[in-house]
Amino acid sequence: MPALSSVLVPYAAYLRVYEPLAAFPEPERGHWARYARLEHTPTAQDELRRSLADLLPTPPVPVPVHESGDAFVTEVDGVVCVCPWRTRLRGWLALEELTELLPAALLDAVLPPVVRGQATADYEQWRERNPDARPWIRTAVWQVPVRWFALFSDDERAYEPAGPAAPVLRYRTPMVQARRRVARALKTLRETIDDGQLAEGLVDVGRWLEEFHPRSLVELDYGGLVHALTGPQLAEDRSAADLAAGIEALRAGDGEGAGEAYARLVERWRAVRDLQFAN
Numbered sequence: 001m002p003a004l005s006s007v008l009v010p011y012a013a014y015l016r017v018y019e020p021l022a023a024f025p026e027p028e029r030g031h032w033a034r035y036a037r038l039e040h041t042p043t044a045q046d047e048l049r050r051s052l053a054d055l056l057p058t059p060p061v062p063v064p065v066h067e068s069g070d071a072f073v074t075e076v077d078g079v080v081c082v083c084p085w086r087t088r089l090r091g092w093l094a095l096e097e098l099t100e101l102l103p104a105a106l107l108d109a110v111l112p113p114v115v116r117g118q119a120t121a122d123y124e125q126w127r128e129r130n131p132d133a134r135p136w137i138r139t140a141v142w143q144v145p146v147r148w149f150a151l152f153s154d155d156e157r158a159y160e161p162a163g164p165a166a167p168v169l170r171y172r173t174p175m176v177q178a179r180r181r182v183a184r185a186l187k188t189l190r191e192t193i194d195d196g197q198l199a200e201g202l203v204d205v206g207r208w209l210e211e212f213h214p215r216s217l218v219e220l221d222y223g224g225l226v227h228a229l230t231g232p233q234l235a236e237d238r239s240a241a242d243l244a245a246g247i248e249a250l251r252a253g254d255g256e257g258a259g260e261a262y263a264r265l266v267e268r269w270r271a272v273r274d275l276q277f278a279n
Contacts, residue, residue: 147201
């Protein structure tokens, strides 16, 4: 399908967990071990193209019929780690969120009720057989949720102005560090201010992280958001540092400093979210 080959990654960011092979039971462990030895494995761009292809038929296919056998692969201190795509599970979860984001009339036009109803029924049956399933990848459109930055420090930031196909901006940290930072941030928030959206979001992310092997790697990838930001904006983006500064200021009793750091962070991402409504 040539038309899809040139499609850029949409304006979405990703929070991924890469687990060591030891975290997977057999026969899945064997599958990923063989998969990791492949000379070439699909990229995030390939994953996007496959998803877009499912939306072309009439009616569209909102959730793949079969689960993907692909994953992202990396190596951590000599240990092979994989992040399964699980596109079918993520499709079901995204469909649930879509019903909360779009007006009913628009949603019906994009995905007819009969299509959504069948997808929901399939998901309910699948959940009965897989009650403990969880995605290795979380996606956010037109933003990086502020809470995600709490998992990382500024020195874990990697920016490549001229990546293989586009600029790359990402953070990576060991799971133990991510969990520790979430716990410390939550403790500070609860001791200094009333629980709010940031604290609620951190609780949710913290519970998700607890589902994975302690020797996992956590990655925040700006993904397609690099196409919504200019080169200078990407180079100057220090969102993890801003959030860390705000949390540290709260811990030190500096409410004004915390407010300033948080305001920088919120304004930066509000400007990005507003782009989705631009002509």
